[in-house]
Amino acid sequence: MDVNLTGTVAANTIQSGYSGYIIAAAGVIVGATITSGLTLLRDILNRKQDRNDIRNKLIGQLKGQKGLTPQYYAFYFYSFIEREYLMSRSVIQATYAIDYENIYSFPESDRNREIMRQADKARKESIEYSYFQKEDAETKKWKEKLAKSNKEFFTIIGSLQTYFIGDSLFDELDKASKQVEEAMDNYAKLEGTTMLKFNSIRQKAQELAGSIPQEAYEEESKIDATLDSRWTTYLDAERIKILIPRIRTLQHKYFISNVKSALDIENEIKEERKSASKDLDDKIEALIYLYESKINKHWWQFWR
Numbered sequence: 001m002d003v004n005l006t007g008t009v010a011a012n013t014i015q016s017g018y019s020g021y022i023i024a025a026a027g028v029i030v031g032a033t034i035t036s037g038l039t040l041l042r043d044i045l046n047r048k049q050d051r052n053d054i055r056n057k058l059i060g061q062l063k064g065q066k067g068l069t070p071q072y073y074a075f076y077f078y079s080f081i082e083r084e085y086l087m088s089r090s091v092i093q094a095t096y097a098i099d100y101e102n103i104y105s106f107p108e109s110d111r112n113r114e115i116m117r118q119a120d121k122a123r124k125e126s127i128e129y130s131y132f133q134k135e136d137a138e139t140k141k142w143k144e145k146l147a148k149s150n151k152e153f154f155t156i157i158g159s160l161q162t163y164f165i166g167d168s169l170f171d172e173l174d175k176a177s178k179q180v181e182e183a184m185d186n187y188a189k190l191e192g193t194t195m196l197k198f199n200s201i202r203q204k205a206q207e208l209a210g211s212i213p214q215e216a217y218e219e220e221s222k223i224d225a226t227l228d229s230r231w232t233t234y235l236d237a238e239r240i241k242i243l244i245p246r247i248r249t250l251q252h253k254y255f256i257s258n259v260k261s262a263l264d265i266e267n268e269i270k271e272e273r274k275s276a277s278k279d280l281d282d283k284i285e286a287l288i289y290l291y292e293s294k295i296n297k298h299w300w301q302f303w304r
Contacts, residue, residue, distance in 0.1 A: 058160050059291060065153045066284045070277055072149045073187055076142035077273050080191060083139050084198040085266045086132035090123045091202045092262065095209035096255040097122035100247050104240040115210070150184065160291060169294050176287045183280040190269065190276055197265045205258045212254070216246040 098118050106114050123129055157177050164170040220243060221227045231239065240247075 055160070055163055058156055059288070061156050062153075062160065062288055062291070065149065065156060066281075066288060069149050069153050069284065070281045072142065072146040073184075073280065074273070074277055076139065076146045077187075077190060077194075079135055079139040079142050081194055081266060081269050081273065083132060083135040084194050085262055086128050086135055088198045088201045088205075088262045089259070090126045090129040090132055091119075092205045092255060092258040093126040093128055094119040094121075094123035095205045095258075096251055097126075098209055098251070100213060101240050101244055104236050108236075119206075119209070157287075164294070173287075173290060173294070176283075176290050180280070180283045180287055183276075183283040187276040187280055190272055193272070194269050197269065198262070201258065201262050201265060204261070205254070208254045208258070209251075212247055212250045213240075213243060216243040216250055219250075220246055 098115060103111050103114050103118070157180075161170065161173060161177070164173055217227075217231075227242075234242070
């Protein structure tokens with residue numbers, strides 16, 4: 001019986017070749033899959049690194065603002081408080097400079113107008129007013145810098161928050177950011193408090209200046225029992241000559257008292273400023289710590 005070895009060998013050769021092609025193709029597919037997977041992983045890691053770099057840069061910027069923001073608040077309020085103090089001192093100085101003897105040379109209907117004219121002139125010519133003008137310019141300068149700093153601060157916060165949108169940490173970070181805003185708002189309220197307190201000093205100084213002639217008369221009449229009965233017989237020029245020594249004593253007394261009140265208010269507000277500054281500093285520090293702790297906590301999550 002004849003055996004067809006040629007056909008068997010040919011079939012085996014074809015089968016072996018076909019299997020080789022399959023193995024080669026499978027190798028190509030596996031290789032391509034691995035290469036694609038490695039490329040994807042590399043891209044993911046690169047994106048992760050890029051995000052980390054940007055995020056770390058933002059954290060660095062936030063730390064920088066942490067140093068700047070409280071400083072700008074401090075510089076602004078130092079200047080603002082000093083400005084209000086100097087304005088008050090200029091008003092106090094003006095009331096001390098009123099020449100009552102000269103005022104009583106005017107008709108009674110013109111005296112209040114003359115008091116205001118003298119006081120306004122003395123205020124603008126005082127050394128305190130010249131310092132006030134310089135401090136007013138400084139206050140405006142620092143207010144602009146503070147506004148710019150706050151804008152930059154919240155731009156950084158907004159950028160950082162985008163890394164946690166949809167994350168369970170977002171609400172916690174948002175709450176901490178709002179606490180910083182509240183601390184800033186409380187700091188800003190000091191501006192109104194400062195103006196209110198110094199305005200009360202200025203108003204008091206002016207009211208006391210207006211009451212001095214009457215107060216001088218009442219004190220003089222306690223010493224001179226016959227003054228009331230003789231008063232109507234005197235001309236205004238004679239009356240003021242009697243009262244001038246006591247008027248000057250009262251002017252000096254109220255000048256010292258008003259200056260002390262202004263200094264007390266200045267020191268009181270400065271203490272309030274320190275407290276507001278510490279609160280803001282602590283809130284910003286807490287926010288930075290929270291961001292850093294949350295980032296470090298999830299360092300292993302490469303897809304974040």
